[in-house]
Amino acid sequence: PVGADDGDRPAAFADAEPIGTFRDVYLRVGAGDELLVVDGHAAHERVNYERLARAFDGDPVPTASLDPPATLSLSADEAAAAAAHAGALDALGFETESFGGDTVRLRSVPAPFGRTLDGDGFREALAALGAGERPRDAREALLADLACHPSLKRGDIGELSPDAQRALLNRLGECERPYACPHGRPTVLAVDEATFAAAFGRDR
Structure with a gap:
């Protein structure tokens, strides 16, 4: 509202x-x-x-658990970014675990405003981090996308x-x-x- x-x-x-x-x-x-x-x-x-x-400055973004977890097949570049930026992804609200090879299981995703992000949002975060954006910049881009949908x-x-x-x-x-x-x-x-x-x- x-x-x-x-x-x-x-x-x-x-x-x-x-x-x-x-x-x-x-x-x-x-x-x-x-x-x-x-x-x-x-x-x-x-x-x-x-x-x-303001609400999430310095605090974790609210998350929602996926039940069942989503299984995502990643490209080699995406898999490398996921491994290199696991901490940043967790701070953004993505909880993942390796599922063998270049496959990950997505257990939780960001969900401010009650809107749950999907696998595409995870890939966008990976792309931003893999392109060299700072975790804070990736977080701000994520928040901008999340702000759009309930507007x-x-x-x-x-x-x-x-x-x-x-x-x-x-x-x-x-x-x-x-x-x-x-x-x-x-x-x-x-x-x-x-x-x-x-x-x-x-x-x-």
């Missing part, structure tokens, strides 16, 4: 007021002399990512009440990097009043 409006507005969007949605994807927001267009999915993804990063999608955004839209802006304003989603896409587009005035041939 986006959450409830809970007090003072964060400074980043202190004077922002939702005025509607567009195409079930974007929020239209008035903020001083600017019109903001907020990508609802990207904004919610940023909120969820920072929530995950608001097209259709959800158009159904948000004004209070829920304000709550999303509150949460976005509390983020350390509110103007980009964890994958680097912008969350907010701003057009100032002067741009409209010039386009319509009006004096401000």
